[in-house]
Amino acid sequence: MATTTTTSTAERTELTRVLPGLLLAMLLAQLDAMIVSTALPTVVAELGGVNQLSWVVTAYTLATLASTPLYGKLGDLYSRKWTLVFALSVFLLGSVLSGLAQSIGQLIAFRALQGIGAGGLLVGVISIIGRLATPRERGRFQSFIAALGAVAMIGGPLLGGFLTDVASWRWAFLINVPIGAVALFIVLTRLSHAGNKVEHRIDYLGALVIASLAVVIVLVTSWGGVDYAWGSPQIIGLAIAGVVLLAVMIAVECKAAEPVLPLGLFKVRNFTVAQILTFLVGFAMYSLIAFLPLYQQAAHGYSATSSGLLLLPMLGASLVTTMYSGKLLTKTDNHRTILVGGGALFGGGLLLMLLVDQNTSPFLFTAYMIVFGLGLGVLFQVTVVTAQNSVDRATMGVASSTVTFSRSIGGSFGVALFGAVFTGRLLDGLAKRLPADEYAELRGSAGKLDPDSMRALSAPVHRDYVASVADATHNLFLWAAPFGVLAFLIAFFVRAGNPAE
Numbered sequence: 001m002a003t004t005t006t007t008s009t010a011e012r013t014e015l016t017r018v019l020p021g022l023l024l025a026m027l028l029a030q031l032d033a034m035i036v037s038t039a040l041p042t043v044v045a046e047l048g049g050v051n052q053l054s055w056v057v058t059a060y061t062l063a064t065l066a067s068t069p070l071y072g073k074l075g076d077l078y079s080r081k082w083t084l085v086f087a088l089s090v091f092l093l094g095s096v097l098s099g100l101a102q103s104i105g106q107l108i109a110f111r112a113l114q115g116i117g118a119g120g121l122l123v124g125v126i127s128i129i130g131r132l133a134t135p136r137e138r139g140r141f142q143s144f145i146a147a148l149g150a151v152a153m154i155g156g157p158l159l160g161g162f163l164t165d166v167a168s169w170r171w172a173f174l175i176n177v178p179i180g181a182v183a184l185f186i187v188l189t190r191l192s193h194a195g196n197k198v199e200h201r202i203d204y205l206g207a208l209v210i211a212s213l214a215v216v217i218v219l220v221t222s223w224g225g226v227d228y229a230w231g232s233p234q235i236i237g238l239a240i241a242g243v244v245l246l247a248v249m250i251a252v253e254c255k256a257a258e259p260v261l262p263l264g265l266f267k268v269r270n271f272t273v274a275q276i277l278t279f280l281v282g283f284a285m286y287s288l289i290a291f292l293p294l295y296q297q298a299a300h301g302y303s304a305t306s307s308g309l310l311l312l313p314m315l316g317a318s319l320v321t322t323m324y325s326g327k328l329l330t331k332t333d334n335h336r337t338i339l340v341g342g343g344a345l346f347g348g349g350l351l352l353m354l355l356v357d358q359n360t361s362p363f364l365f366t367a368y369m370i371v372f373g374l375g376l377g378v379l380f381q382v383t384v385v386t387a388q389n390s391v392d393r394a395t396m397g398v399a400s401s402t403v404t405f406s407r408s409i410g411g412s413f414g415v416a417l418f419g420a421v422f423t424g425r426l427l428d429g430l431a432k433r434l435p436a437d438e439y440a441e442l443r444g445s446a447g448k449l450d451p452d453s454m455r456a457l458s459a460p461v462h463r464d465y466v467a468s469v470a471d472a473t474h475n476l477f478l479w480a481a482p483f484g485v486l487a488f489l490i491a492f493f494v495r496a497g498n499p500a501e
Contacts, residue, residue: 030156032060057111058419065119084120086120088121094116098173099172213246220239278379314369342379343487356474425472
């Protein structure tokens with residue numbers, strides 16, 4: 001008993017000493033999923049490539065979700081400490097290269113490198129805290145991570161806009177270097193080797209197939225109707241490849257000793273419903289955060305900082321319900337009622353967004369975003385708990401990582417699909433409104449239009465551009481609203497009491 005107490009005390013002391021570094025590492029990974037949104041108009045103004053704009057976000061989230069399942073087992077096999085150090089080093093290298101990118105293609109590639117590192121940060125921090133904290137304390141430390149997620153959602157777009165206005169969009173990536181260096185120093189000097197090795201059979205083939213399937217689906221949603229016609233050989237070929245990869249994924253994951261995506265868990269109703277809702281949350285959250293600042297800057301001429309501030313009502317409302325829905329769930333244990341209420345706010349907020357046009361008052365726009373944010377916060381928090389409570393303790397870690405996977409893949413698909421919808425409708429609107437020569441000149445600029453350059457357009461061209469952006473944004477809401485309604489309806493399928501059956 002004395003040995004156990006001593007060990008527990010030593011581990012608690014070690015966790016206290018290393019915790020600032022772990023939280024900084026986690027903050028970096030979560031922040032960079034959000035920080036680029038308000039900088040995107042300025043990025044494409046300098047680098048061009050408006051048709052590839054969504055990939056600046058998608059490359060990061062895709063790489064994160066593809067690498068996340070492997071890091072946990074690599075940490076068990078070798079060393080959680082050195083796996084985290086490796087992931088943090090890769091993330092910082094990707095940050096530096098992203099800040100130095102000279103083309104949109106380079107930026108997308110370097111963002112993918114960042115995402116590979118971010119996958120290790122997300123898994124590594126949680127696994128190290130899980131080893132060093134006692135079972136009784138883990139809930140308290142997990143609340144720190146949840147709070148960091150809320151800070152990243154609120155602070156990311158605002159910080160990205162501020163850095164873009166006062167310095168350069170490049171500092172949205174370069175700011176990671178001093179923060180990451182502090183985190184790296186703390187981990188290197190204050191963390192032991194973090195546990196004994198645990199033998200695993202790593203499902204490399206499953207990870208490769210799942211990542212390939214995700215890339216194919218994102219390519220279909222981002223290229224279809226924009227770069228290639230829906231009936232073109234390229235899109236049809238990708239669709240066929242997606243069906244084949246889906247069949248291969250099912251076969252591989254059913255046979256794998258330790259699958260990346262344990263399909264057996266989907267036999268549990270509440271687990272499956274939680275994954276669908278989590279996918280829809282990621283789909284809407286990342287997409288709106290990516291494109292609403294673009295709309296505000298283009299349609300209303302707001303600065304990058306101001307467009308970030310306009311997201312605060314939605315993100316602040318989400319923070320409030322993220323914090324209090326967990327407490328409400330503890331008191332009532334009624335997952336279905338809470339999720340149905342969250343789904344109603346989530347879907348209702350997206351339906352209200354259909355009323356937005358270029359003449360909508362800031363007050364009404366803020367009210368609509370608050371409604372959506374309230375629902376987003378409920379679903380963001382309660383879906384995680386629902387998934388965890390629907391499985392036994394032995395598979396709780398896998399259930400938690402699957403929730404993260406579902407949210408990330410939803411965000412990847414959402415940003416790709418909405419990017420294609422937005423870009424296609426914008427170009428169609430410009431083609432209809434502008435004379436052929438002016439349209440060719442505007443499109444030939446590769447979308448290099450930020451608020452400053454738009455103000456330099458002639459009054460008629462500026463008016464037509466703003467109208468086209470407003471139409472494209474409204475079309476985006478038309479696509480998003482059915483997914484919000486679907487989330488509300490799916491919440492009714494949660495089994496009351498949340499039994500694992």
